[in-house]
Amino acid sequence: MKIGFILFNSPEKSETFLTSKINNLIESGYNVVMFANQKNNFSLCKVIPHPIVSQNFVLQIFKIIVSNIILFIKRPRIFINFLNLEKKDNISFRDRWKNLYLNNHILSHDLDWIYFGFATTAIRRENVSKSINAKMGLSIRGYDIYVYPLKDKDCYKRLWLKIDKLHSISNHLLKSAEQYGLDDRTRRSVIRPSIDINYFINKKKISKLKINRKKIQFLTIARLHWVKGLEYTLQALTILKQKKLNFSYTIIGGGHEYERLIYAAHQMDLNENVSFIGSQTHNIIKDYLQESDIYLQYSIQEGFCNAVLEAQAMGLLSIVSDANGLTENIRHNYTGWVVPRMEPELLANRIEKVLSIPDETLMQIRHNAITRINREFSLSKQKEKFFEFYNK
Amino acid sequence: MKKLRVAIYSGEVPSSIFIERLVNSLVDSGIIIYLFGRKRPDFNYNKEKNIYDYTTPNKRTFLFFFIIYQLLLILFTAPLNLIKLITFRIKSTKDWSTGFFTWLANALPIVNHLPDIFHIQWAKALPKWFFLKQLFGVKIVLSLRGAHINYSPLADGYLANQYSSLFPNVDMIHSVSKDLATQVEKYGTDKKKIHVIYSGLDLQSFQFYKKSDWESHNPFQFISVGRFHWKKGYQYALSSMSAILNKNIPIHYTIIAKGPPNEEILYYVNNLRLEDYVTFLQLKTQEEVYHQMKESDCLILPSIEEGIANVVLESMAIGLPVISSNCCGMNEVVKNNENGFTFINRDINDLTSVMLDVIAYSPSKRKKIAKAGLAHIERHHNLTQIGEKMKVVYHSLYK
Numbered sequence: 001m002k003i004g005f006i007l008f009n010s011p012e013k014s015e016t017f018l019t020s021k022i023n024n025l026i027e028s029g030y031n032v033v034m035f036a037n038q039k040n041n042f043s044l045c046k047v048i049p050h051p052i053v054s055q056n057f058v059l060q061i062f063k064i065i066v067s068n069i070i071l072f073i074k075r076p077r078i079f080i081n082f083l084n085l086e087k088k089d090n091i092s093f094r095d096r097w098k099n100l101y102l103n104n105h106i107l108s109h110d111l112d113w114i115y116f117g118f119a120t121t122a123i124r125r126e127n128v129s130k131s132i133n134a135k136m137g138l139s140i141r142g143y144d145i146y147v148y149p150l151k152d153k154d155c156y157k158r159l160w161l162k163i164d165k166l167h168s169i170s171n172h173l174l175k176s177a178e179q180y181g182l183d184d185r186t187r188r189s190v191i192r193p194s195i196d197i198n199y200f201i202n203k204k205k206i207s208k209l210k211i212n213r214k215k216i217q218f219l220t221i222a223r224l225h226w227v228k229g230l231e232y233t234l235q236a237l238t239i240l241k242q243k244k245l246n247f248s249y250t251i252i253g254g255g256h257e258y259e260r261l262i263y264a265a266h267q268m269d270l271n272e273n274v275s276f277i278g279s280q281t282h283n284i285i286k287d288y289l290q291e292s293d294i295y296l297q298y299s300i301q302e303g304f305c306n307a308v309l310e311a312q313a314m315g316l317l318s319i320v321s322d323a324n325g326l327t328e329n330i331r332h333n334y335t336g337w338v339v340p341r342m343e344p345e346l347l348a349n350r351i352e353k354v355l356s357i358p359d360e361t362l363m364q365i366r367h368n369a370i371t372r373i374n375r376e377f378s379l380s381k382q383k384e385k386f387f388e389f390y391n392k
Numbered sequence: 393m394k395k396l397r398v399a400i401y402s403g404e405v406p407s408s409i410f411i412e413r414l415v416n417s418l419v420d421s422g423i424i425i426y427l428f429g430r431k432r433p434d435f436n437y438n439k440e441k442n443i444y445d446y447t448t449p450n451k452r453t454f455l456f457f458f459i460i461y462q463l464l465l466i467l468f469t470a471p472l473n474l475i476k477l478i479t480f481r482i483k484s485t486k487d488w489s490t491g492f493f494t495w496l497a498n499a500l501p502i503v504n505h506l507p508d509i510f511h512i513q514w515a516k517a518l519p520k521w522f523f524l525k526q527l528f529g530v531k532i533v534l535s536l537r538g539a540h541i542n543y544s545p546l547a548d549g550y551l552a553n554q555y556s557s558l559f560p561n562v563d564m565i566h567s568v569s570k571d572l573a574t575q576v577e578k579y580g581t582d583k584k585k586i587h588v589i590y591s592g593l594d595l596q597s598f599q600f601y602k603k604s605d606w607e608s609h610n611p612f613q614f615i616s617v618g619r620f621h622w623k624k625g626y627q628y629a630l631s632s633m634s635a636i637l638n639k640n641i642p643i644h645y646t647i648i649a650k651g652p653p654n655e656e657i658l659y660y661v662n663n664l665r666l667e668d669y670v671t672f673l674q675l676k677t678q679e680e681v682y683h684q685m686k687e688s689d690c691l692i693l694p695s696i697e698e699g700i701a702n703v704v705l706e707s708m709a710i711g712l713p714v715i716s717s718n719c720c721g722m723n724e725v726v727k728n729n730e731n732g733f734t735f736i737n738r739d740i741n742d743l744t745s746v747m748l749d750v751i752a753y754s755p756s757k758r759k760k761i762a763k764a765g766l767a768h769i770e771r772h773h774n775l776t777q778i779g780e781k782m783k784v785v786y787h788s789l790y791k
Binding site: 146147148150151226227231235257258259260262263264266267300301342 | 542543544546547622623631655656658659662663696697719737738
């Protein structure tokens with residue numbers, strides 16, 4: 001079976017949920033080809049870049065004409081299929097030809113499944129699968145449902161009914177998608193993210209894990225983006241600093257809001273406590289998880305969050321916000337703690353409370369977290385579920 | 393006596409409103425003003441005054457002829473300057489040929505019309521233009537404005553190092569707030585070279601927008617004006633709005649900005665269910681903005697970072713009470729409970745409580761505060777005074 005995997009860009013280091021999914025597909029014997037702009041020398045499978053849209057109007061028209069003529073000569077039936085389907089959807093004449101150009105590279109391939117890694121990648125590609133007689137699968141993720149439709153509430157109207165199978169990473173996300181027109185007519189399954197449980201194992205035994213109370217090590221792994229709520233996290237840590245808590249806080253991850261966050265840390269007098277160490281390799285991330293006491297993920301919006309799974313697998317004490325999928329990721333008071341989002345005082349209070357619990361009692365939380373992750377979030381579990389997804 | 397020639401440089405002409413105000417404050421100063429930079433379409437200066445524009449066109453086709461003209465001009469008038477300029481470019485820039493023609497298009501008009509003083513409005517542009525002092529002895533004046541001092545060098549170590557090596561050699565520094573002035577001391581700047589001169593307003597232009605009634609609307613109308621940028625801190629104002637609405641107090645919030653709201657703002661509005669209580673307006677003219685401000689009950693400046701926010705000065709000139717965060721230099725303008733209201737930067741609870749107070753105040757209390765605000769602006773932010781102060785600074789370099 002040949003699967004075309006559509007993304008905007010090939011996965012970054014931090015997007016383990018994508019790399020593990022592709023890896024799983026390849027290991028299950030599927031032939032995977034990715035349609036995405038190549039970034040980070042991604043090499044798990046062949047990557048075919050999206051066509052470039054030229055700023056020069058004349059040049060762009062020329063490119064549209066040439067590429068569409070080539071497609072017409074090579075695959076006339078598919079060429080006509082696509083244009084007819086677009087017409088049926090009342091897409092304007094101009095946009096039909098634009099969309100044909102944008103999808104030319106996918107339409108040139110014979111595929112059994114076309115799988116969109118994000119719902120936003122399927123916009124303007126709604127008719128590609130049907131044109132080449134392939135099945136259409138799609139994953140919805142946090143940004144797709146919680147943020148993108150705020151600009152255009154009807155952005156997925158055309159999409160839902162074209163999908164053969166929809167994958168959601170959490171129940172909350174699926175429910176939220178309903179406000180944008182998703183209904184029972186679309187077949188769906190919830191397959192939660194997974195992690196390599198054989199890799200994320202703490203070197204120390206659970207009984208030996210203790211909070212370093214002389215200097216608490218906090219850790220967050222996140223893109224530097226407003227959805228991750230890092231300013232609120234810093235505010236909470238400021239409250240704790242004012243109460244004389246000695247700590248260091250490491251943020252792993254890159255992003256375009258570095259300036260915003262380093263300024264926040266500076267303004268809150270946290271320069272000596274906070275380190276932004278950028279994107280890191282898995283090995284280094286694991287080392288940080290190994291050395292940290294408390295994992296914080298105080299997001300404003302979150303699909304599910306693999307980093308919280310990894311932290312739990314390593315036996316870290318995790319405190320997260322109640323943003324969307326995080327409430328399914330952590331079981332409050334059982335595998336970690338869930339705090340209402342955007343309330344730094346509440347986060348600070350929760351951290352204080354956790355620090356006041358004796359290590360012996362915390363051991364049970366660590367144990368619960370590790371056990372639940374091993375049982376419910378392993379790669380093999382995900383592999384089985386995706387096999388069902390494509391074959392049933 | 394030869395008139396002093398000062399170039400006000402921000403990179404584009406016309407520039408942002410506060411830089412334009414600086415230009416206007418110097419119109420009758422007896423100083424000759426040169427304007428360099430990229431020409432924007434809405435360009436319109438009265439040349440009868442002492443303003444001369446030597447702007448660079450934006451369109452590529454014009455750019456080609458512009459460079460040819462500027463090259464011919466320098467070849468006939470000051471060929472040595474051209475040699476100096478090109479030699480400098482080759483020596484100082486590793487990959488000197490990349491972007492060479494764009495650089496030439498920007499640099500040639502300046503070298504062809506060398507001013508006595510080159511007044512740089514944005515600190516990040518200092519490294520690019522410092523050669524004017526090294527090669528041609530032009531005095532450099534640098535204005536300190538918010539972001540370029542407050543956070544850019546924190547995130548960019550290279551920029552911070554450039555500041556450290558260049559700031560001590562700048563001839564004069566103009567700071568728009570005392571707070572910014574203290575920020576640059578760490579770059580080794582001589583304190584004597586720093587002059588704090590606040591931004592000014594042409595108070596005449598507000599005469600048609602003066603507020604005369606402080607009876608509040610129902611719902612109470614809050615307003616903010618400013619682009620959708622993280623430093624504007626709108627998320628805090630929206631969170632406070634939500635907290636107040638939860639107490640069943642009727643309020644409305646209008647945000648005026650040039651473009652549509654970004655995803656972050658939309659997310660807050662949606663998540664806090666504020667769709668019916670927040671209006672986003674994109675107004676074309678400054679007059680429309682002032683009119684909207686006049687029709688509101690209170691301006692909120694929830695910013696995390698500012699030099700000194702001009703919209704606060706404008707609000708005070710209109711007589712609209714202001715709630716401002718105490719970030720950076722804002723305390724230098726807004727004195728809590730005297731001429732406006734302040735809250736602790738990033739503190740939603742404090743902002744909520746101040747907003748509730750303002751709603752509860754009597755119209756006479758709001759009027760008293762607004763009048764004190766206007767008096768403050770008349771005393772400290774009068775455009776004529778600002779022009780005079782700048783003139784003194786420029787002339788002091790040639791004493």
